[in-house]
Amino acid sequence: MRKIASVSVLVIALCSLPLTSARAQWAVVDVQAIARLLQQIQTMQQQLLTAESQLQQSRQALSTMTGSRGMQMLLSGVERNYLPESTAQLLGVLQGGGAYPGLARDVSASMSANAVLSPTQLAGLPPTAQSQIIAARQTAALRQSVAQEALSNSSNRFATLQTLIAAIGTATDQKSILELEARVSAELAMLQNEQTKLQILAQTMQAQDAANALRGRESALAGQGQFATRFEPAP
Numbered sequence: 001m002r003k004i005a006s007v008s009v010l011v012i013a014l015c016s017l018p019l020t021s022a023r024a025q026w027a028v029v030d031v032q033a034i035a036r037l038l039q040q041i042q043t044m045q046q047q048l049l050t051a052e053s054q055l056q057q058s059r060q061a062l063s064t065m066t067g068s069r070g071m072q073m074l075l076s077g078v079e080r081n082y083l084p085e086s087t088a089q090l091l092g093v094l095q096g097g098g099a100y101p102g103l104a105r106d107v108s109a110s111m112s113a114n115a116v117l118s119p120t121q122l123a124g125l126p127p128t129a130q131s132q133i134i135a136a137r138q139t140a141a142l143r144q145s146v147a148q149e150a151l152s153n154s155s156n157r158f159a160t161l162q163t164l165i166a167a168i169g170t171a172t173d174q175k176s177i178l179e180l181e182a183r184v185s186a187e188l189a190m191l192q193n194e195q196t197k198l199q200i201l202a203q204t205m206q207a208q209d210a211a212n213a214l215r216g217r218e219s220a221l222a223g224q225g226q227f228a229t230r231f232e233p234a235p
Contacts, residue, residue, distance in 0.1 A: 064173035082149055083197050090204065094138045103145055110141035128219045135212045143205055150198060161187070 084090040084100060092098020096108050114137060122130055164184055171177045 064175055068179075070179075082153055083146070083194070083201060085197075087204075090142075090201075094142060103149060106145035106148065107138065107141045110144045111137045114140060114144075128222075132212065132216050132219065135208075135215075139205055139208050139212065146198075146201060146205075157191075 082100070082103070084093055084098075084103070089099050093100050093104045093107055096104050098104060117125075117133065122133060125133070164180070164187065167180055167183075171180050
């Protein structure tokens with residue numbers, strides 16, 4: 001740029017000189033040097049144009065790797081947290097309320113559908129027997145409700161996953177592809193977490209079954225009395 005300014009000043013100075021002065025000074029002007037400067041100017045102009053083109057390409061490349069493409073909004077309406085997350089929430093479902101009212105309603109409906117003894121017949125049993133039957137009903141109903149909920153959720157999830165598959169064709173730049181890859185990875189992690197929760201919930205219900213069975217055996221032993229005195233003759 002300094003060379004360009006120098007040549008411009010030189011040209012202006014030459015043009016502003018009187019004709020007689022120009023003729024007097026012409027002997028000391030290096031025409032070849034001016035030609036070389038003009039060539040350098042043209043070269044620098046071309047270099048500037050090339051640099052501008054490269055800068056534009058760099059901007060376009062940067063735009064393909066930055067910004068948001070909205071892939072994080074895919075499957076945003078999917079219900080994921082439909083399983084109890086703690087023992088307290090699980091107890092709330094069994095008691096007919098808590099943070100999962102829909103699941104609690106399903107459990108209550110299953111308990112009613114599976115019941116054989118009427119409320120009157122159940123009330124006529126000893127309190128220990130009533131507790132055992134209610135606990136068994138709750139565990140069985142919870143198993144059924146969770147299985148039905150998981151099946152329904154999995155069916156819906158299969159349909160919504162098609163959204164990710166369809167989005168593959170809309171990924172037109174590197175950032176879109178990167179976002180889509182991250183979204184697929186996140187969905188896989190969520191599915192793995194859901195599977196883990198289902199497994200742990202199944203183990204929890206198995207433990208509850210074992211606890212119910214143990215209480216039943218202890219109640220049966222308590223109802224029989226002490227074994228040493230069972231066969232003593234009556235006075």
